[in-house]
Structures are given as C-alpha cells and as structure tokens.
Amino acid sequence: MMMRNAMVKLFPSAMLFGALVLSPGSARACPVCDQETGKQVRAGIFDEDFGRNLLAATLPFGVFLGIVAAIHFEFPGGRRPLRPSRPDGPEST
Numbered sequence: 565m566m567m568r569n570a571m572v573k574l575f576p577s578a579m580l581f582g583a584l585v586l587s588p589g590s591a592r593a594c595p596v597c598d599q600e601t602g603k604q605v606r607a608g609i610f611d612e613d614f615g616r617n618l619l620a621a622t623l624p625f626g627v628f629l630g631i632v633a634a635i636h637f638e639f640p641g642g643r644r645p646l647r648p649s650r651p652d653g654p655e656s657t
Contacts, residue, residue, distance in 0.1 A: 596602045 594602070596605075
C-alpha cells in the first residue's frame with residue numbers, strides 16, 4: 565500500500581518531466597521556423613514592443629486574480645448587514 569502512495573505522488577512529476585523532455589523535439593521539427601516566414605514572425609514578436617505586448621496580454625489575468633482574491637478574503641472594510649440588527653435579550657430593555 566505504501567508503494568502505491570509513493571507512485572501516486574510521483575506520477576505528476578514524472579508526467580511533467582516527460583513533457584519537458586519531449587517538447588524541444590517538437591520545436592525543432594517545426595517546418596516553418598527555419599524559413600524566412602518563421603524569421604519574420606519571430607522578429608515581429610520579439611521587437612521593441614515585446615514588453616508592452618506581454619504586459620497587455622497578461623494584465624487581465626492579474627486583474628482577475630485580484631478580483632477573486634478580494635472576493636475570497638472579503639472586501640476591505642468587511643461586510644455590512646443589509647439592515648441594522650435589533651438587540652434581542654433581557655439586557656436590551
């Protein structure tokens with residue numbers, strides 16, 4: 565039973581390692597990358613606007629993450645009740 569637990573924990577790491585080992589081969593097998601079209605595409609992606617384009621592409625993820633975190637950890641200031649609570653008890657009279 566203990567061996568099975570170790571294998572279950574090792575499986576995701578082994579899958580990630582396998583994907584990383586096999587991915588460079590598929591990148592080298594690209595038929596367009598060594599041609600003039602591939603060079604033009606790389607030049608268009610990695611030009612002087614690369615940082616700005618990367619920021620514009622990733623900014624929505626940060627905004628969404630901030631919204632989800634604010635909802636999860638509650639908004640600053642805490643929640644306000646919809647109507648004021650009435651004290652119920654003998655000491656409230």
